[in-house]
Amino acid sequence: MPTHWYNIQADLPEPLPPPKDPPTGPSRLKALPEMLLTECLRQEASTERWIPIPQEILDLYAQAGRPRPLFRARRLEKALGTPAKMYYKAEFYSPTGSHKVNTALAQAWYAKQEGYERLTTETGAGQWGTALADAASLVGLRTTVYWVRAVHDWKADRRAFMKLYGAEVHASPSPETKVGRELLKRDAKHPGSLGIAVSEGLEDARADDRAIYCLGSVLNHVLLHQTVIGLETKRQFELIGESPDLVISCLGGGSNFGGFALPFLADAVKGKELRFIAAQSESAPNLQGEYRYDFADHAELTPMLKMYTLGHKKEMTPIKGDGLRYHGAAPLLSLLRSLGYIDTVAYPADEKHVFSRARQFIRSEGFLPAPESAYSVACAIDEAEKCKETGEKKTIAFNISGHGFMDMGGYSEVLGL
Ligand SMILES: *Cc1c(COP(=O)(O)O)cnc(C)c1O
Numbered sequence: 151m152p153t154h155w156y157n158i159q160a161d162l163p164e165p166l167p168p169p170k171d172p173p174t175g176p177s178r179l180k181a182l183p184e185m186l187l188t189e190c191l192r193q194e195a196s197t198e199r200w201i202p203i204p205q206e207i208l209d210l211y212a213q214a215g216r217p218r219p220l221f222r223a224r225r226l227e228k229a230l231g232t233p234a235k236m237y238y239k240a241e242f243y244s245p246t247g248s249h250k251v252n253t254a255l256a257q258a259w260y261a262k263q264e265g266y267e268r269l270t271t272e273t274g275a276g277q278w279g280t281a282l283a284d285a286a287s288l289v290g291l292r293t294t295v296y297w298v299r300a301v302h303d304w305k306a307d308r309r310a311f312m313k314l315y316g317a318e319v320h321a322s323p324s325p326e327t328k329v330g331r332e333l334l335k336r337d338a339k340h341p342g343s344l345g346i347a348v349s350e351g352l353e354d355a356r357a358d359d360r361a362i363y364c365l366g367s368v369l370n371h372v373l374l375h376q377t378v379i380g381l382e383t384k385r386q387f388e389l390i391g392e393s394p395d396l397v398i399s400c401l402g403g404g405s406n407f408g409g410f411a412l413p414f415l416a417d418a419v420k421g422k423e424l425r426f427i428a429a430q431s432e433s434a435p436n437l438q439g440e441y442r443y444d445f446a447d448h449a450e451l452t453p454m455l456k457m458y459t460l461g462h463k464k465e466m467t468p469i470k471g472d473g474l475r476y477h478g479a480a481p482l483l484s485l486l487r488s489l490g491y492i493d494t495v496a497y498p499a500d501e502k503h504v505f506s507r508a509r510q511f512i513r514s515e516g517f518l519p520a521p522e523s524a525y526s527v528a529c530a531i532d533e534a535e536k537c538k539e540t541g542e543k544k545t546i547a548f549n550i551s552g553h554g555f556m557d558m559g560g561y562s563e564v565l566g567l
Pocket residue numbers: 247248249250275277278366367368400401402403404405406407473474520522523551552553
């Protein structure tokens with residue numbers, strides 16, 4: 151298990167464009183210390199290559215099942231008849247269902263050290279809200295979750311799961327905040343969006359000195375915490391004397407893709423021949439958007455970040471892999487994409503293709519991926535199929551960011567089960 155997180159900021163080919171203030175309105179940069187944990191803000195701007203993981207967080211990681219296995223998908227390879235070797239990282243062995251516990255545990259532990267009593271946050275698919283509720287309960291904090299209504303209303307089981315951990319859960323937009331009340335006035339059944347839920351979580355935390363807001367993706371410190379995934383994977387490849395040619399994962403805001411890929415991207419930046427593909431939905435193909443400064447939230451409470459974006463007011467069709475529905479991609483990954491290191495593919499929003507690929511996966515490998523992870527699986531299988539046509543013996547590494555045990559409704563609907 152890694153003892154340090156890897157910070158790609160030490161090895162970027164050019165410096166990361168810093169967050170900045172919009173031309174008008176109050177300074178968001180000055181408000182940042184009220185928005186983020188002191189330690190996370192420090193990590194956000196750090197250019198130290200290796201950041202030690204506190205022992206208490208390592209213990210929490212061990213309890214959450216780290217290190218996690220890397221499997222060779224032999225039966226899947228055989229079923230496909232591909233000459234490619236396919237390896238997948240099993241982030242689905244997570245107590246809450248996703249890789250998000252890797253940063254939730256770190257953020258909750260830091261919040262406790264910094265004297266806070268309550269965490270506020272947003273969630274889309276519900277995975278981040280569950281991970282933070284779990285982490286908060288383990289370190290003795292309360293959690294308030296603002297959950298995109300379009301998802302909140304149909305995921306009753308995950309709502310119960312969050313509440314079991316002790317979280318207070320609101321459908322967003324909610325009557326709890328000013329942003330929420332204004333949107334509800336226009337539409338009492340407003341479906342919400344991640345950007346709106348971020349605004350609500352921020353507003354709530356800023357009105358209470360004992361509360362702090364936590365973000366589950368996009369920011370540098372979140373990707374930093376997630377590098378345990380890629381660091382373990384690299385070590386696992388070393389142990390078997392292999393190394394990937396192709397690194398694949400799904401990308402919403404970029405935390406699981408970043409966590410998995412950044413340790414390998416470090417090698418690519420140094421000149422190693424390696425290809426990276428981020429699998430996305432046509433509902434939110436943010437990596438095909440514009441590379442420019444944009445807000446991270448709907449209400450423009452955050453500083454502007456330089457990222458590939460669809461625009462922070464963009465309305466996106468709901469999908470079952472709702473964790474992939476966010477308007478912008480992490481600034482770190484956006485920079486690397488602008489420099490040509492990261493390719494992307496966007497799958498149709500009806501999700502028939504990705505879920506059929508997930509079905510192939512479960513029948514060969516026995517494990518049900520989360521709807522978001524199904525995009526990673528689909529991309530890996532599509533690439534393995536290409537190898538079959540060309541006869542190339544590529545080594546494909548893909549990350550399975552979570553399990554789909556709580557998303558059976560989505561699978562049933564799309565595949566007609
Ligand atoms: C949240 C989530 C994602 C998408 O978010 P990223 O920050 O892009 O990783 C992907 N997979 C799962 C299982 C998730 O919970």
